[in-house]
Amino acid sequence: MNTPNTSGSSLESQAAKFEVDISSRYRTDSIFKTLTWLAISIALLVLATLIVDVLFDGLPFVNWDFLTNFPSRKPERAGLLSALAGTIWVMVTVAVIAFPLGVGAGIFLEEFAEDNWFTRAIEININNLAGVPSIIYGLLGLQVFVRVFGPNGWFYELTLAIKESVYQLLVEAFGNNSMLLQWVYGLLTDADGQITGVDITGGRSIITGGLTLALLVLPIVIVSTRESLRAVPDSLRLAGFALGATRWQVVRDQIMPMAFPGVLTGTILALSRAIGETAPLITIGALTFISFLPENLQSPFTVLPIQIYNWVSRPQKDFHDLAAGGIIVLLVVLLVMNSTAVLLRNKLQKRF
């Protein structure tokens, strides 16, 4: 018989094969605990050093004047009003563009799209895009938003040509003085009575910066949306469908409310990344010295990281301290943004 013997004596000999050695297991336990503790301490130490250093240098400069003055050649009169305003304008633009696009794409890919080679290819590409260096996005923004859709760009020329030929056709068809022509002429021309093309972005403007950064963070928003949707148990979807809900009703009423806190966290992380970006904005040609406030989306702009970079690259020590002040302001803006998100999330989560 080769059935295992389960009588008492064999059970004892079986038990004797365990070498419990509890003290050595606890020892390994505490070694790992120490190592992980060390890891977090080093991280915190570096962060603390950074913050203390910045606060030490910059805090004396952070005052009302610093926040409300435009940049200046004289350190004592320089402020970061235009950069702060630019950062806020750009961030709002990024949020308004990236949030609906990213969340929409995430919902589509996770809830609606069939699982086939096409959606899998899209998925791989989105994951790859999240790792593309930001300067590449800067180059993309420069080409598309500044050159193609900017002043005298390809799109400008195209629309100009269309408008002119429409005008020509109407002149030939109806003559020079018809009512129709007057009316169309009014539609085609700008304030000075010139036929112009359509300049969508205004070149190196807030909308260009916003679109570029929105593209940069879009993969992050999409991926985190999908992850939050995936975390919602399937049993809830089935429950919804079994009650005769359509897919959209299930997503809107059951899935999104549960996934929303996670979606929000992902979006805020994405915005936190965007707020610190310098390279793509310099690539699209954001200015470094601006002494006026943006008026609309087509205004030229600068942002806090560019202003900080500008100050750091000057030789005078005073400007370096101003840069530290700028970093403090940037950190505060970031902190305000993150805590708003945390508050919002807790408020939404408390419901059930």
Place this chain on the structure above:
Amino acid sequence: MVNESAQIATEPALRAENLNVYYGSTLAVREVNLKIPKNKVVAFIGPSGCGKSTVLRCFNRMNDLIPTARVTGTISFQGTNLYAPSVDPVELRRRIGMVFQKPNPFPKSIYNNIAFGARINGYKGDMDELVEMSLRRAAIWDEVKDKLQESGLALSGGQQQRLCIARAIAIAPEIILMDEPCSALDPISTLKVEELIHELKQQYTIVIVTHNMQQASRVSDLTAFYNAEALEGGSKVGYLVEYDRTTSIFHNPAEKATQDYVSGRFG
């Protein structure tokens, strides 16, 4: 009304003919033929993996949500084939409700758990009334009437399952499908759900999958025994062995396999 329902009582609520279900290219269940009479409780029993849930999911086309699943054959529901192109699965699922193995209330208030289904299906009546009526019918009203605005997740497992049943009956289905509704419940909650099934039988047709032989014999009028057989190549395919009145299945089944299974001498 009474006359009419008495007349059509002989007409089955559901009739499956030559039903085959595939997952991908593997045949999971073959050639199921059965009639489910109106206002009766039909139990599906059989060993794990023989396709009970699979067949059940065909009845409200929940299999449509599994990308690989494919169904051939017909299931008639009031004279039309459920799988005909003209049948809309969303509309169908309001009329054929489902209760799942694991209680799955929405993470919303008890009230909204009931109201959701009604709302999305365009219910025009008094919502408070509907919520109360559904909870009463599911025999859970007394336990929750003072906390309708609290989370459905804060209830015990048995209460959650009755909430799910209340949710299913709130949208006035004609048939309720239950896939092992008591497998996560303690004996007392199980008894409550069984009493509930007895009550619901007056108005609904119920199909229930269960692994509990006593439960099948307690609640059902008819029992279908499924089994699985191995094919060449190692895969298994489920089929309907025997379908008869519950008393016959448990006391003098026609098939030896049924006899072995119900008396616990299986495998």
